[in-house]
Amino acid sequence: MTATIIDGKAYAATIREKVAAHVARLKDEMDITPGLAVVLVGEDPASQVYVRSKGRMTVEAGMQSFEHRLAEDTEEQELLGLIQHLNADPQVHGILVQLPLPAHMNSDLVINAVDPTKDVDGFHILNVGRVATGQAAMVPCTPLGCLMLLRQQLGSLEGKEAVVIGRSNIVGKPMAQLLLGDSATVTVAHSRTQNLPEVVRRADIVVAAVGRPGMVTGDWIKPGATVIDVGINRVDAGGGKTRLVGDCDFDSVSEVAGAITPVPGGVGPMTIACLLANTLTAACRTHGLPEPEGLTA
Numbered sequence: 001m002t003a004t005i006i007d008g009k010a011y012a013a014t015i016r017e018k019v020a021a022h023v024a025r026l027k028d029e030m031d032i033t034p035g036l037a038v039v040l041v042g043e044d045p046a047s048q049v050y051v052r053s054k055g056r057m058t059v060e061a062g063m064q065s066f067e068h069r070l071a072e073d074t075e076e077q078e079l080l081g082l083i084q085h086l087n088a089d090p091q092v093h094g095i096l097v098q099l100p101l102p103a104h105m106n107s108d109l110v111i112n113a114v115d116p117t118k119d120v121d122g123f124h125i126l127n128v129g130r131v132a133t134g135q136a137a138m139v140p141c142t143p144l145g146c147l148m149l150l151r152q153q154l155g156s157l158e159g160k161e162a163v164v165i166g167r168s169n170i171v172g173k174p175m176a177q178l179l180l181g182d183s184a185t186v187t188v189a190h191s192r193t194q195n196l197p198e199v200v201r202r203a204d205i206v207v208a209a210v211g212r213p214g215m216v217t218g219d220w221i222k223p224g225a226t227v228i229d230v231g232i233n234r235v236d237a238g239g240g241k242t243r244l245v246g247d248c249d250f251d252s253v254s255e256v257a258g259a260i261t262p263v264p265g266g267v268g269p270m271t272i273a274c275l276l277a278n279t280l281t282a283a284c285r286t287h288g289l290p291e292p293e294g295l296t297a
């Protein structure tokens with residue numbers, strides 16, 4: 001069997017179009033332009049690329065983009081001051097502080113300093129609790145994007161066996177909560193899980209979010225399963241070049257799976273589309289306006 005390739009890039013483009021159409025109406029009818037502030041501390045080249053493409057897509061969706069670049073050695077207090085300023089700025093509806101932060105900063109403290117209504121990453125502890133209890137939240141972008149792809153591919157997730165590989169606060173844990181919210185039966189596996197391949201072989205839905213290139217191979221996969229590959233790993237491609245690969249060994253997994261997301265072109269573009277969707281949702285909530293449909297969990 002050869003798996004269907006789930007075209008995250010194309011689906012993300014449709015999400016961004018929906019966002020743009022709603023933003024255009026907000027501007028016309030309400031004179032409101034949603035705004036997203038992205039804060040980057042340090043000079044990590046990969047992070048700079050993401051920040052640039054986020055900024056470009058924000059503007060393409062008709063929203064305002066504010067970028068703040070701080071030096072690697074910025075004091076935590078200065079970053080907290082900037083966050084207070086953005087919290088108070090009515091033009092800013094969403095705030096994203098790019099992670100990871102430099103080692104001298106307390107990430108939990110910084111994340112929890114963001115106004116939860118502007119926390120478009122969904123990392124504030126209040127939003128974590130709201131997602132866990134099924135209340136209206138800001139939902140983390142990558143898991144939200146994965147959920148959208150799964151719903152699109154499978155329709156209902158009810159009663160399906162889902163195995164999430166990875167237990168991070170930014171992907172694995174919130175992904176598990178969202179799958180539960182859609183009535184899947186959820187296992188969260190990780191690096192210490194015993195008989196990991198055997199556990200994964202039970203799954204109708206596999207979400208791989210471990211950050212290890214090619215770790216999940218075809219023999220781990222139940223025939224026909226839907227596989228969402230969250231990994232974005234840059235590996236040596238020889239000749240001084242690099243390429244992006246996922247956490248799944250694409251060639252062998254796609255021989256067994258029913259459907260699989262590619263890397264690049266799968267989850268990554270959905271993450272950015274969901275960031276724009278969350279910014280729009282935040283703007284609507286702030287102004288007491290109806291939320292866009294199909295863009296939240």
Ligand SMILES: Nc1nc(=O)c2c([nH]1)NC[C@@H]1CN(c3ccc(C(=O)N[C@@H](CCC(=O)O)C(=O)O)cc3)C=[N+]21
Nearest residue numbers: 050096097098099100121232264265266268269271272
């Ligand atoms: N607070 C915070 N929120 C984030 O959401 C966040 C972050 N920090 N830190 C860094 C990671 C990384 N990240 C990506 C998003 C999209 C692509 C993406 O669209 N990738 C393309 C490929 C891009 C390329 O070719 O380099 C793809 O997968 O097709 C990648 C990576 C969001 N992050």
